[in-house]
Amino acid sequence: MTAQPPSLREWGNIEPFPELSVRYLKEHRILPLKREDGGVLIAMADPENSETRAALEVALGARIASVPASEEEILELIESVYQPGSRMARLVGDLETEEIEVLTEEAAEIGHLRDMAKEAPIIQLVNLLVLRAIEIGSSDIHLEPFENDFRVRYRKDGLLYEAESPPKGLQAAVLSRLKIMSRLDIAERRLPQDGRFRLKVKGRDIDFRVSTIPTLLGESMVIRILDREKVILDLHRLGFPPREFQQFDQLIHKPHGMILVTGPTGSGKTTTLYAALERINSPEKKIITIEDPVEYRLAGVTQMQVKPGIGLTFARGLRHIVRQDPDVVLVGEIRDRETAEIAVHAALTGHLVFSTLHTNDAAGAVTRLLEMGIEDYLLASAVVGILAQRLVRLICPECKTPAASAPGPEIKGETTIHLQGKEYMGQGCSACAQTGYQGRVGIYELLLVDETVRQLILKQADAVAIRQAAINQGMQTMAEDGWRKVAQGFTTTQEVLRVTQE
Numbered sequence: 001m002t003a004q005p006p007s008l009r010e011w012g013n014i015e016p017f018p019e020l021s022v023r024y025l026k027e028h029r030i031l032p033l034k035r036e037d038g039g040v041l042i043a044m045a046d047p048e049n050s051e052t053r054a055a056l057e058v059a060l061g062a063r064i065a066s067v068p069a070s071e072e073e074i075l076e077l078i079e080s081v082y083q084p085g086s087r088m089a090r091l092v093g094d095l096e097t098e099e100i101e102v103l104t105e106e107a108a109e110i111g112h113l114r115d116m117a118k119e120a121p122i123i124q125l126v127n128l129l130v131l132r133a134i135e136i137g138s139s140d141i142h143l144e145p146f147e148n149d150f151r152v153r154y155r156k157d158g159l160l161y162e163a164e165s166p167p168k169g170l171q172a173a174v175l176s177r178l179k180i181m182s183r184l185d186i187a188e189r190r191l192p193q194d195g196r197f198r199l200k201v202k203g204r205d206i207d208f209r210v211s212t213i214p215t216l217l218g219e220s221m222v223i224r225i226l227d228r229e230k231v232i233l234d235l236h237r238l239g240f241p242p243r244e245f246q247q248f249d250q251l252i253h254k255p256h257g258m259i260l261v262t263g264p265t266g267s268g269k270t271t272t273l274y275a276a277l278e279r280i281n282s283p284e285k286k287i288i289t290i291e292d293p294v295e296y297r298l299a300g301v302t303q304m305q306v307k308p309g310i311g312l313t314f315a316r317g318l319r320h321i322v323r324q325d326p327d328v329v330l331v332g333e334i335r336d337r338e339t340a341e342i343a344v345h346a347a348l349t350g351h352l353v354f355s356t357l358h359t360n361d362a363a364g365a366v367t368r369l370l371e372m373g374i375e376d377y378l379l380a381s382a383v384v385g386i387l388a389q390r391l392v393r394l395i396c397p398e399c400k401t402p403a404a405s406a407p408g409p410e411i412k413g414e415t416t417i418h419l420q421g422k423e424y425m426g427q428g429c430s431a432c433a434q435t436g437y438q439g440r441v442g443i444y445e446l447l448l449v450d451e452t453v454r455q456l457i458l459k460q461a462d463a464v465a466i467r468q469a470a471i472n473q474g475m476q477t478m479a480e481d482g483w484r485k486v487a488q489g490f491t492t493t494q495e496v497l498r499v500t501q502e
Contacts, residue, residue: 039063045071126177136433145218157393182210233278239441252276257384258347262359269356290317291332314339331355337372347382362388362447363467380457386447390499392491393437399429424489443481
């Protein structure tokens with residue numbers, strides 16, 4: 001076996017040689033270590049390269065002695081010795097000033113942009129932005145143009161955090177690189193575009209969904225990170241309270257009926273529905289979904305993506321799905337009366353139908369469908385249960401500590417859960433990127449459509465009356481579930497208030 005070269009770190013503090021440029025050192029994989037006895041000791045990945053040695057003797061005006069070293073260690077030390085600071089700053093330093101100056105959105109030519117987007121520093125810069133997002137567990141990357149800045153923000157556990165950003169002059173090159181990766185048209189800046197790309201990161205495949213929109217100051221881009229390994233498709237792990245889990249599990253095993261999941265964008269509705277499909281999926285059942293877009297592929301499930309540009313809407317796709325003899329149908333979202341009517345009729349004709357609505361609570365879903373024009377008697381017969389949910393951040397287990405003060409009486413007055421003066425918080429550490437939180441869990445309210453609720457639907461009662469009737473029947477509200485999770489030490493008062501106060 002070939003012996004490994006000794007580590008260069010044994011040489012201690014290495015001073016930079018201003019006579020040699022960083023590019024030259026990187027290209028030739030060399031690193032000057034020190035001057036001694038009128039000569040210079042150089043670490044070389046290829047010590048036998050006589051041409052490089054001769055050039056160094058001319059450039060430095062001294063005899064050259066060499067020691068072998070690995071390429072990786074030489075490149076790493078070149079960055080730390082010659083380009084101290086953040087990795088992004090070092091990458092930007094590899095781009096010449098005149099190159100940065102011409103890369104404005106207005107002035108850059110498409111051909112030049114395409115060339116720049118394929119240069120190593122831009123590629124490495126984009127890779128760095130993506131890898132950082134994955135390392136801290138982000139769900140989205142936001143690249144936003146402003147008058148004097150090009151801002152990068154990461155969404156982690158539902159909240160946006162500012163990150164180190166490239167200079168404004170690299171805005172067009174960075175976006176062009178991402179467009180090339182997503183197979184988008186880099187010349188089109190006037191219209192929104194959508195694309196996808198996939199990367200293998202640390203041995204696992206990660207999908208990225210890219211969306212661009214034109215703004216006054218250039219294109220704004222959002223990249224959604226779809227990491228299958230981090231998606232929890234197990235109902236047991238989503239945070240359901242024991243009673244609500246049992247009730248929801250009974251609902252999803254019914255032979256027919258409509259089950260709705262409600263909440264704002266980003267509240268975990270799709271994850272809950274996917275977990276439900278995973279739980280009931282079996283060779284005996286035909287499951288078909290229609291989504292916009294299909295975020296994760298489910299084994300054994302037939303999935304369809306809507307394409308409004310060619311007329312494939314939720315309503316049209318659903319109309320054809322029911323002709324495919326399915327047992328279970330998932331409609332990504334009910335957006336209009338036509339889709340709602342087809343879904344309701346499917347639930348009444350022997351299909352189990354899952355779908356989502358954007359409402360603040362479970363009872364609001366009933367009034368929303370009535371407002372769409374669905375007949376009350378059809379709705380009362382079709383809907384069997386409505387789940388409303390939000391996501392709260394979990395306290396980081398690595399820096400979890402008792403909170404300095406207990407929740408105030410105004411907080412305790414909102415719930416029957418007794419916190420007993422106990423509450424926890426995260427102090428912030430490297431494991432949670434100094435946020436004090438790591439991961440999220442759901443808080444839920446499950447409205448079962450029993451005879452009492454069904455009679456209220458037939459009377460077209462408002463959401464307040466339906467909600468109160470469900471509470472009288474034993475429904476636990478989302479806020480109550482949240483306070484219970486505070487009492488259990490999973491989350492904080494601030495988190496529950498953030499997601500439940502409208």
